[in-house]
Amino acid sequence: MKTYNNPKREEWNQLALRPSINQQELDELVSSIIKNVKLNGDQALIDYALQFDRVALNELYVSEKEIEDAKNEVSNELKSAIQLAYANISTFHQSQQIDEPIIETVKGVNCWRKPVGIEKVGLYIPGGSAPLFSTILMLGIPAQIAGCKELVLCTPPGKNGKINPAILYAADLVGVTKIYKTGGAQAIAAMAVGTDTIPQVYKIFGPGNQYVTKAKELVQQMGVAIDMPAGPSEVLVVADQTCNPEFVAADLLSQAEHGPDSQVVLLSDNESTIKACQLAVERQVALLPRKDTALKALTNSTAITFQNIKECIAFSNQYAPEHLIIASENASQYVNDITNAGSVFLGNYSCESAGDYASGTNHTLPTNGFAKNYSGVSLDSFVKKITFQELSAEGIEKIGEAIEIMAEAEGLDAHKNAVTLRLNKIRNGRN
Numbered sequence: 567m568k569t570y571n572n573p574k575r576e577e578w579n580q581l582a583l584r585p586s587i588n589q590q591e592l593d594e595l596v597s598s599i600i601k602n603v604k605l606n607g608d609q610a611l612i613d614y615a616l617q618f619d620r621v622a623l624n625e626l627y628v629s630e631k632e633i634e635d636a637k638n639e640v641s642n643e644l645k646s647a648i649q650l651a652y653a654n655i656s657t658f659h660q661s662q663q664i665d666e667p668i669i670e671t672v673k674g675v676n677c678w679r680k681p682v683g684i685e686k687v688g689l690y691i692p693g694g695s696a697p698l699f700s701t702i703l704m705l706g707i708p709a710q711i712a713g714c715k716e717l718v719l720c721t722p723p724g725k726n727g728k729i730n731p732a733i734l735y736a737a738d739l740v741g742v743t744k745i746y747k748t749g750g751a752q753a754i755a756a757m758a759v760g761t762d763t764i765p766q767v768y769k770i771f772g773p774g775n776q777y778v779t780k781a782k783e784l785v786q787q788m789g790v791a792i793d794m795p796a797g798p799s800e801v802l803v804v805a806d807q808t809c810n811p812e813f814v815a816a817d818l819l820s821q822a823e824h825g826p827d828s829q830v831v832l833l834s835d836n837e838s839t840i841k842a843c844q845l846a847v848e849r850q851v852a853l854l855p856r857k858d859t860a861l862k863a864l865t866n867s868t869a870i871t872f873q874n875i876k877e878c879i880a881f882s883n884q885y886a887p888e889h890l891i892i893a894s895e896n897a898s899q900y901v902n903d904i905t906n907a908g909s910v911f912l913g914n915y916s917c918e919s920a921g922d923y924a925s926g927t928n929h930t931l932p933t934n935g936f937a938k939n940y941s942g943v944s945l946d947s948f949v950k951k952i953t954f955q956e957l958s959a960e961g962i963e964k965i966g967e968a969i970e971i972m973a974e975a976e977g978l979d980a981h982k983n984a985v986t987l988r989l990n991k992i993r994n995g996r997n
């Protein structure tokens with residue numbers, strides 16, 4: 567971990583730089599994958615499974631039988647844990663259903679919005695380095711509540727050519743309609759353009775590695791919507807003397823173990839807290855099965871001592887982390903200072919893993935600084951809101967003249983006429 571002490575404000579944007587990738591090379595590779603999928607469809611997906619996942623597939627579609635068999639392979643203990651997470655995530659996302667009122671802007675002019683589920687959605691579930699079945703709950707539950715009709719799921723096949731049984735169990739639980747064994751940029755391309763077996767969808771959701779994230783960015787130009795850029799995981803921890811260094815270390819490592827391109831950042835108002843947390847990281851990382859991945863991620867990572875906690879929060883706002891943990895007994899006093907973060911964890915007992923799995927909030931969150939302008943996935947992500955309006959004769963009479971004047975000023979006579987005809991009818995009816 568690179569360590570800094572009281573850096574000048576002008577230096578802030580040079581610290582904690584996210585791991586850099588050659589954007590041009592990535593762009594070219596992912597563009598060529600999308601082009602190939604558009605041209606060769608399923609065959610391209612099968613070829614990429616061999617090239618990138620080292621697995622020979624005959625079939626992309628996951629059959630009913632495979633799903634049924636998987637249910638028996640998941641232990642009762644894991645099923646119960648998934649059920650608990652399902653209940654909490656459902657409760658939190660159901661609470662986001664808000665019926666907006668009908669607003670009478672002027673007497674006789676009623677306007678309202680109705681949320682309608684996006685009919686066909688594509689859910690990408692990462693599977694490269696770990697089978698993230700928890701992501702199915704995060705995407706499938708709001709899709710289910712929103713009333714989306716077709717839930718298409720793509721995830722990379724495991725080395726044995728199969729999908730992890732917990733993924734299939736969770737997919738069944740949230741009512742996924744079709745599951746396919748394909749991952750990476752090619753899966754995103756397939757859902758964007760459609761192939762012989764994979765249906766084209768209207769919006770693509772889900773996190774993934776740099777290839778997945780780039781593909782989501784590029785397919786937007788083809789008319790498909792995406793949730794947000796949700797790439798390699800990150801956490802920024804602000805810790806003061808009231809933190810528990812062992813907890814802080816565990817939280818930092820929980821994101822470092824996701825991938826070598828994950829980034830973790832530690833900030834404090836005193837050097838001794840930084841040192842205590844770093845020592846705890848060294849102790850804990852040695853014991854992790856994914857030690858090598860975490861150690862690589864730690865080379866991208868930074869620890870900084872600032873003058874005070876307010877300054878730490880100001881730095882965090884500039885960095886805009888996916889996850890922000892305030893490891894302090896006084897965490898709540900900083901809430902109003904936070905302006906940029908995907909999801910915030912307050913106090914020593916609010917570990918980031920809680921949000922990853924089971925507290926109820928969504929773990930699909932903006933990374934790479936995009937927390938400055940994007941929210942994480944929520945129920946809203948799965949609906950579009952259609953506006954309605956209904957005007958009575960009294961309503962059009964009240965606002966008609968203003969519309970006629972504005973339409974004339976824009977030189978749009980047909981617009982004006984649509985009002986004039988109605989106003990004339992109302993006035994003639996009165997004579």
Ligand SMILES: NC(=O)c1ccc[n+]([C@@H]2O[C@H](COP(=O)([O-])OP(=O)(O)OC[C@H]3O[C@@H](n4cnc5c(N)ncnc54)[C@H](O)[C@@H]3O)[C@@H](O)[C@H]2O)c1
Pocket residue numbers: 614618619691692693694695696698701722723748749750751773774775776777778795796797798799824825828888929930931932933
């Ligand atoms: N931001 C969020 O909300 C969030 C949530 C969960 C996970 N994540 C992140 O998602 C990521 C998951 O990544 P992952 O790799 O484990 O799984 P993944 O499913 O995103 O990617 C695996 C796929 O990448 C493709 N691939 C691998 N090497 C390639 C290469 N050299 N060229 C082209 N394509 C290649 C393969 O097709 C493979 O199937 C992690 O970085 C994790 O931190 C983010």
Ligand SMILES: N[C@H](CO)Cc1c[nH]c[nH+]1
Pocket residue numbers: 698700701798799800821888922929930931
């Ligand atoms: N921390 C990840 C989001 O960055 C989500 C996740 C899934 N499983 C474990 N963690």
Ligand SMILES: [Zn+2]
Pocket residue numbers: 799820821824922
């Ligand atoms: Zn995680």
